[in-house]
Amino acid sequence: MTGMIEKMKSWVSLLPPIGYTNILEIIILAVLVYEILLWIKNTRAWELLKGLLVIAAFITAAAILHLTTIMWLIERISTAAIIATVVIFQPELRKALEQLGSRNFIANLIPDDGIDDASVTTINEIIRATFEMAKKKTGALIVIQQNQPLKEIEETGIRINGIVSSALLINIFEKNTPLHDGAVTIVGDKVTAATCYLPLSDTDISKDFGTRHRAALGMSETSDAVTIVVSEETGRVSVAANGKLCRAQDAEALRSMLPTREQKEMDKNTRFRIFRNTRKEGKA
Structure with a gap:
């Protein structure tokens, strides 16, 4: 030995x-x-x-x-x-x-408390509008900001800066209206812009998906934003995030894919408690 x-x-x-x-x-x-x-x-x-x-x-x-x-x-x-x-x-x-x-890699490592996140009320309004439009097969593209700013995307559209409500979103995407073509951007609890252009993805996707889905996927590949798509042909609701496109069967499925301000605060508090308990155990 x-x-x-x-x-x-x-x-x-x-x-x-x-x-x-x-x-x-x-x-x-x-x-x-x-x-x-x-x-x-x-x-x-x-x-x-x-x-x-x-x-x-x-x-x-x-x-x-x-x-x-x-x-x-x-x-x-x-x-x-x-x-x-x-x-x-x-x-x-x-x-x-x-x-x-x-x-911004530093911002990803150090959470920024100044970032506006959507509240539960805003998420509920978005979900309500999404499935109302899905029933009528009204095509829609809704981009929800996460950590990365959407200023470049907002500059391609028309400024709105209105409080998010289901009525506002439905009216924006109503067919034959001036603002229905393109995407809307949501920052915090506000619709910041409409008729925005999104980058198209080069990824091979199913032929069942159209230009809106390709735009939503392209947005998820170039930013951390979450994009909701309502198909004009089928009325199906999909969510693009982290370079992937997922189907949302119902309101609960869609809600689980959309992070809220309250949820992020709860996750942050949970991580802080775990860190604090770990330090106490280490000192003990």
Whole structure:
């Protein structure tokens, strides 16, 4: 046993010394790798990556088996392959840069108490309006701000700055009215703008979904906003968030997808209590 411990000590002594900067670099690299893998998984790059892995496996097998002719061809086309990869991944790379430019990572790490969140009353008004429009098959796009501001989206539309109510939302999206085309943005308890243009997603989606759904999905891919879609063809209600599109079967399902100010405060208080109890246990 003593001999084993001595061997382990000798092995550890061969390792280079690890300082604070090394630990910091490891943490930064781990976060970067995690974000890149998460980005790849949530975009079409995941399918393309699997194709690249197959090609990499083929190249490795050719190298192991000493297939000289194939390796010679691979070396000659490697530069062109790199350029082709950049061209193929161009939409995903553009989307990643847009997200990097629009996100405030410090704000994500440190919660901002000044951010306006929708109250329970506002959420109830939104849900009521959504399903009233769904019954009449009135198409609608409702973007609800979360942590990231929607100023750029608001600037593409017409300023409203009205208190959220089901009547206001229904009137905005009524067919053949000046404001029905486009999306409305909701910040806190106010409808800030209407007829806003949203970025369209390049993701392959079902043919059952139309331009509104593609716009809602594009909004969820470039921001943390939650977007409600009412289909003009079927009256179905869907919610786009975090790059995903989900169907809301009824009011309760929709309510569970829409975070409120009160819910966030409860979650914050719960996390604070857990942190405080953990500190007390540590001191004890």
